[in-house]
Amino acid sequence: MHKVGIIAAMEREVRPLMKLKGRGWRVSEREHGGRFFRFLEDDLDLVLVCGGIGGEAARRAAVAMIDLYAPTILYSVGFAGALDPRLKAGDVVQPAQVIDASDGSRTDLSEGKGVLVTFGSVASPPQKAQLRDSYGAQVVDMEAAAVGRAAQASGVKFAAVKAISDEFDFTFPEIERFVDSQGRFQQGRFARFAVVRPWLWRKVNRLAQSSNRAVTGLNDWLITSLDRMIAQAPEPIAEKNP
Numbered sequence: 001m002h003k004v005g006i007i008a009a010m011e012r013e014v015r016p017l018m019k020l021k022g023r024g025w026r027v028s029e030r031e032h033g034g035r036f037f038r039f040l041e042d043d044l045d046l047v048l049v050c051g052g053i054g055g056e057a058a059r060r061a062a063v064a065m066i067d068l069y070a071p072t073i074l075y076s077v078g079f080a081g082a083l084d085p086r087l088k089a090g091d092v093v094q095p096a097q098v099i100d101a102s103d104g105s106r107t108d109l110s111e112g113k114g115v116l117v118t119f120g121s122v123a124s125p126p127q128k129a130q131l132r133d134s135y136g137a138q139v140v141d142m143e144a145a146a147v148g149r150a151a152q153a154s155g156v157k158f159a160a161v162k163a164i165s166d167e168f169d170f171t172f173p174e175i176e177r178f179v180d181s182q183g184r185f186q187q188g189r190f191a192r193f194a195v196v197r198p199w200l201w202r203k204v205n206r207l208a209q210s211s212n213r214a215v216t217g218l219n220d221w222l223i224t225s226l227d228r229m230i231a232q233a234p235e236p237i238a239e240k241n242p
Contacts, residue, residue: 002047003233005071005156006222007061007147009053012211013078013163016219018048032064035182039065045230047071051143052182055102055120058143062150072234073157076147077222079214080116080139080162081123081170083132090213091164092221093139098160100145101131107148109159114138116160118145125169139164157234163218165211171203 008014018025018040025040025048040048047069051061062074080093087093095116098107102120117137119127131140144160151158 002041002044002069002071003073003236004046004229005062005065005069005074006046006048007058007065007074007076007143008048008050008078009058009143010078011050013215013218014048014050014222016215017222020223030064030068032068033060035060035064037061037064039069041069046226052184054142055118055146057182059146059150062147066150066154066156070236071156072236073159073229074147074151075229076141076144076158076160076162077218078141078143078162079165079211079218080141081128081166082138082164082168083117083128083140084138085168087138087164087167089164089167089210090217092161092217093164094159094161095139095144098144098148098158099135099137100149101135102145105145105149107145107152107158110157111159116141116144116162118142124171128168161218161221163214163221165214166207167210170206170210 011018024042028039028041030037030039037049047065049061049065051057058076065071093114093116094112095114096109096112097115098109099115099117101117115135115137116139117131117135119131119140119142123131123140128140131137139162141162148158
C-alpha cells in the first residue's frame with residue numbers, strides 16, 4: 001500500500017522528478033488488465049506512472065495504480081493549455097474543481113483554486129474560448145477528469161496539478177495523429193513530419209520552449225511539495241486478518 005499516487009501522461013512531463021536523487025525510486029514493470037505499466041515506487045509513500053495521453057489511457061493507468069498499490073490519494077499531473085490569456089507557459093495551476101466536457105460532470109477537490117476542464121482532444125484557440133465561456137475554466141487538459149472518476153469510484157482522494165505548456169493563443173501543429181492507441185506520443189514520426197515542413201518550424205520551436213518551461217514549473221512544484229503531499233495524504237487503512 002502506498003499513500004500518494006502520481007499519474008502523468010508522458011515521462012517528459014515528470015523526468016526531473018523521476019531522476020531526483022535521494023528519493024529511492026525502484027522501477028517495477030507490472031501487468032494489469034492485459035497491459036503492462038512501468039511504475040516507479042518509493043518505500044510505501046509514493047508511486048508514479050506515466051499512463052499515456054488522453055482520457056482512456058489515464059483511466060487505465062489510474063485503475064491499475066489503485067488495484068495494484070492502493071494509494072490514498074491520486075494526483076493527476078502534467079501539461080495543460082491556458083484558457084485565461086493571463087496564464088503563461090510554465091505557470092502552475094492546482095484547480096479546486098475538475099469538469100469533464102464530455103458530460104458536464106464536476107469533481108470538487110479539497111484544495112486548490114479555479115477550474116480545470118478536461119476535453120477530448122487538443123483544443124484550438126476558438127475551442128479554448130468556448131470552453132472558458134461554457135465552464136468558467138482557466139485551464140484545459142485531456143486526462144484529469146478520467147483520473148478523478150477512477151479515484152471517486154474507489155473512494156480515493158483526488159487532486160490535480162498542471163503546468164501551462166500552451167498559451168491561450170497557441171495553435172498546435174498536427175500532433176494527435178502521432179499519438180498511438182496506447183496514448184504514447186511518437187516523437188520520431190512527428191519530427192520526420194515536421195522537418196520537411198518549414199512553415200511549421202516556428203510553431204514547433206515555440207511549443208518546445210513552452211513545454212520546457214512547463215516541465216520546469218511542474219517539477220519545481222512537485223519536488224518542493226513532496227513532503228507536504230505525503231504528510232497530508234490520508235493514512236492507509238490496514239487490512240484486518242480474517
